[in-house]
Amino acid sequence: MAVKARISNGGSAKGYVLLLALMVLIAAGASGLYWWKSESTKAYEGRTGVPQKLTDVKTVEVPKDSYDVIVAGTDPEGVAAAVSASRNGLKTLLVDGHNREILGGLMSLGWLNSLDMNYEPDKGVLHKREILNKGIFAEWYAKIEGDSFDVITAANAFNELVANEKNVDVLLKVKEMEPVVSESGSTSTVTGLKITLADGTVKTVQTKALIDATQDADMAAAAGVPYTTGREDLGDQKSRMAVTLVFRLKNITPEVWQKMAQRLQNDNDPGTGINEMSAWGYKDMKDYPPMNKERVAMRGLNIGRQNDGTMLINALQIFGIDGTDPKSKEEAFQLGKEELPHIVDYMKKKYPEFAGIELDATAPELYVRETRHIQGEYRLSIIDVLENRDQWDRIAFGSYPVDIQRMSPADTGAVVTVPQQYAVPFRSIVPLKVDGLLVVGRSASFDTLPHGTARVIPVGMATGEAAGAAVKIAKEKGLTFRQMAANKDAITLLQETLNNQGMVLQPFSIKPQPFMEHKAYDGLKVAVSLGLATGGYDNNFALDDKSNQQRVANMLEGMRKFKPETLSGSPSAALGKDTDPKNLPVSIEQAAYMVALMLKVDATRENAVEVLQSRGFLKPETVEAIANKQELTNGDTYLMIRDVYNAVKDLK
Template structure:
C-alpha cells in the first residue's frame, strides 16, 4: 500500500473513531437529560423560608364538570392534575376550613415522607422511588424526604393552578352525593358553599380523596372501621398532634447527626432534612397515662431553624366527633410542654430548643377501610404480590402503630414491592365513584403500608386518568375492572404520564417456601404472626404452652361465638408454661378447651380429628410431636379456622 493510501486509510479511521465518540457523547448527554427528566433533583435545605402563595378559590363552581375531586390532600391534588391533563374539566373541592393545598402534609405538619423506595439504586447510586409520575414531579420541587410545609404547599398549588381545566373551591361547608333517584349511580354533588348557599354540581364521575372516605360513606359505600376485619372493631391506630420546635440551628442539627451516626439502632438515621431515632423518648412519663404516649422522634426540617415532630400519640379519639377531636388537641397541648422539658433534660443538644406551636390538624392514621372490588390483603403485601390491574407499587414496611398506651406497635413485614390494583379504588355498590388514599380497599394490616402518601398519590393519578378512559370506552369503573384490554389502555396512559408500572416478578421470600407456609398465611390474616423488618417469622422456633394459649386466644376473632370455653384452663396446672416444650397433646388440649369441648388431654387430638377441626395432612407435617414449632401451631390454627368457618 502506498504512503498516500495509508494516510488516507488512517485519516478515515480517525474520522470514524471521532464520529463514534461524538455519537456516544450525544447519546450520553441525551441519556443524562432523560434521566434528569425522570429523576429530577430536590431543592435541598435552605435557610430562607418561602412565603405561602395565596390559593385563589372560585366563589362558586360551574354547574357541571367532567369530574369532581373531593379533598385537597396530596392524593386529591394528584387526581385533579391527572384528570385535567387528560382534557377533563375538573373541580377540586374541599370541605374543611383550609387556605392551602396539601392537607396532612401541610396542615397536619407531617413533613417527613414515608417513602416507597425501589430495591434497586438509580444510575447515580442513590435510592430510587416507585411510581414516579406526579409524585416525582412534586417531589422535585421540595427539599427532600422531609420538606418545609410552605415549599410543599406552594408546590401543590403550582401544579394545580397551571392546569387550565381545574377550578379550585375551598372552605365549603358540606359536600353531599348526588345520586340518580332510586339508584346507586353518582351524578355529581350538592355543595353547601362557605356563605351557606347550596349548589348542585353535575359530573360524570367523582373521586373521593378525603382522608376518611367521607363522600363515599355518605353515598352508601360499605366500609369496615379500624381493626374490625381482624375482630377488634373498637381499635384504631393512635392519632398524632405534630408540634414545632425552634432554635434548631445547623449546629444543633450537626449534634443530632453525630449522636445518631454513632447509634447502633438500625431504626435511627439522619440526612440533610430528616432525623429519625431517639427511641429513648418512649420512656417519657406522660401526664395523661391513659391517653398519651411518646414514640421515638421523627423530625422534618423547616427552612427557618425549626423542625416539625411526629411523635406524640393520642388514644381513643373518635375523629368523627368534633368534641372528641377538640379533646385530643387539649390533651396534646397540655402534654407538649412537659415533652419538651423531658427532651431538654435528656439530651444536651436539645437544651435550648423551645416549643413553637402545634399543627392545625390532627394526623389521623386510620378510620374507614372501603369494601372495594378487591381488598388488598396482608399476604399480598408481605409476599410482594403483583396484580394484573396494577396502578402503582408500594414497599413501605407494614407499620401498625400503637392502639393503646400499653401496646408497643408492630411491624408485620417489610415488602420489597407489591402492586396496588385498580379494583382497590373501585367501591362496591356505588358507580361513578373512585376512592383513593388511606380509605381505599385495604384490610387493616396492609393499610399499615399502603396508607402512605406516595402510594395515595399514585392512586390519585391513576384515578384521574381512569375517568378519561371510562368516558372514552363508555364503561363504568366496575365494568373496567372486568376488562384486561381496557385496563391495559389505562396502564399505557399512566406510562405516558411518566409512571413506571410494568409487571414485576420477585424471588419468593424464604418463608414462602416453608413446608407449613399455608399455616403462616392464616396466622398473618388473623394478625397473629409478625416478621418485623427482616421478614423473619421464626417458623422453626420452638413453641411453648403459654404461647399456644395466647395464640388461640388471639384466634377467637375467626368466629367468636364458637369459642365457648377458656384456653387458659389448659395451662392452669402447668409450671413454667412459658419455658417447657409444647407437645401435640397439649396443643390439641388447648384448642378443645378454647372451644368448649369437654375432653381430657389424652382425648383432645382424636376429638379434633373427628370434628374435622384438625387434619391428618397437618399431623403429617409435624416433625416432632413432642416439641412443636411455631409453624406447627399455625397449621393447627389453620385447620381450626377451616373447620369453624369453611375458609383458610
C-alpha cells in the first residue's frame, strides 16, 4: 500500500506539473498568435491618421554624359535597383519615361495601396512568420502604415530612400527612352540610353549596364530581347488578364468605417475582413449589372482607407485591353469613367453605410497586370512554384498564391496553387541575346502562370535590389551578366552582398505536399502546366474525385491551344445532345474517343483505346493504372492528357 501510495502521490504531482506546463503553453501560444497577428496587421499599431504632404522629388534637368548604371523606370523595382546600385558605390541614373512627378509608379500613381505579402512557411502557432524578402523592401515597408497604406505615405517613403543616396541622379518626365545597342557578330550589347528630354533635347548617356525596371520590359523589347505576351506560352494568343481602374470615394467618416466593420465582422464569411487601413469583402458586388456587359465587370471590393478621409476601391475590371498600347489604355480609362457613376450609385442604394459616399477621382495610371514576359537564361515555371523549388542562384523568394485574374466577364479567374516558398533565380533577370542588360519586376523571365505569384511588389523589389548589386560584381570581376549567371563564385558573392544589405537568402527545403505522392502526379503536372487544373487556396486538386464527360471535353478543348495544328479536331463532338454531360461519368472508352476526335485519328468509341495505344498516344501502363475504367477520376484523365502531351509536344 505504501508503495502504491507513493506511486499515486508521484502521479498526482506529475499531473500538476503537466497541467501547469500545458497552461504555460496555452498562454504562450495565445501571446505568440497575438504577436504574429499584430505584426501581420501592422496598420493597427502604426497609423497616425494624419495626412502627409507630398514631398518634392529632387531631379536633375540634364543628366551626365555617363553613369555606371542606368535604371529605367521609377516603379518600386526601379527604386530598389537604384538604391542598391548606389549603396554599392555606383554612379546611378534613375530615369522615367512617363509623365510622373513622384516615385513609386503603380503603388503611388496606380493607387495600389495594398501589398500582396510573401511570408515564410507556417511553422506553428508559437512561430512568428517573417516576411521572405527583406532588404530594401523591408526598409521601405517600415516607413508606411502596413500592408495597406496611404499612397502619399508610400510615395514619400520611396522619395526618402532615393534622396538619401548621394550617388543617384533622378530624371523625370523624359519624352522618350531608347536603348543604344552595339552589334558584334551574333552578340548585342547595351552601351547607353538615348533620352529625349522634356524640352525636346536629345541626349545619349553612356553606361556599362542598363536595368530595365519598366512595367512592360520596354527597354528589353526595344533592344531585341525575345519575349512572349500574356498567355502566349500556353498557346493562347489573345487572352489578357483584366486591367483595373482604381477609384477614390470621399466622405468616409469614422462612422462609415465602423458600419463597414459591423457588416464585415458579422457576415460569417472567413474570406472577408477589415482593419484600420483596409477592408476586403462585399463579394456580392460581382452581381453589379454593368452598362457595358462585354467589357466591364465588378468583383468583391478591395478597399484601402486613406488618411484624408477617402478610400480607394480596387474592384473595377476592364477587359480586352492591350497594356502596351497607349490608345488601348486610354480606351480603358474611358470605359471605366463611363461606368463609375453607375457603380457608385449602385453601392449607395445597396449598402446603407455607403449612402453618403461620392466619387472623388480615378487613379492617374491604369493597373495593368500582365503584358510581356522576357525570355531569360532561366524561365520560372509553374512547376517550380508548385513544388516549392529552391534555386542555386536564388535572389528572391515568393509564397503568394498563383492568382490568375479574369480574362473576360464570363471568366471567374482562378488560384492555381498556393506555394509555401519558392526561389527566383538570378538567371531569370538575365535576358537572352542582349548583354549589358538586366530586367526586373513583373516582366522578368517568368511563364504566364508563375507570373501570377511572382509579379507582386516584394518579389519585384528583391529582384531590383539584386540587379543593382550585380552590376558592381560584374564590373569588378570583368564578367558579362550572362557569364555571371553561370559563375557560382560570382553568385555566391552576390548573395553575400544582398544578405549584408538585409536580405536573408539561405537554402531551404520544403516537404513534398500530399498530392505530389499521388499516382497521378505526373499527369497533374502536365495539366497544371497547360492551365487545365487548379488547386485553389487549399491546394486541393481533387485527384480522386470522379470526373465527368463535360469536364474532360472542356480540358481537351483547352489543350488544343497548345498545338492547334496537331490537335485540330473537336472532342466535344463526342458528347450526347440529349443528356447533360456534366452529370454523366466518363469511361476510358469515352475519354479515349474524345482524344481520338481531337487528334483526328480514325477510331470508334469501341476501339479508341486500342487505336491510341497503337499510335503511341496512350501508354499501356496508364490504362493499367486506371482502377475503375467505367468511371474515371480527375487523376486518371490527367494521366491520359500527359500521354497525349508527351506524344505531340515535339511534333512540328
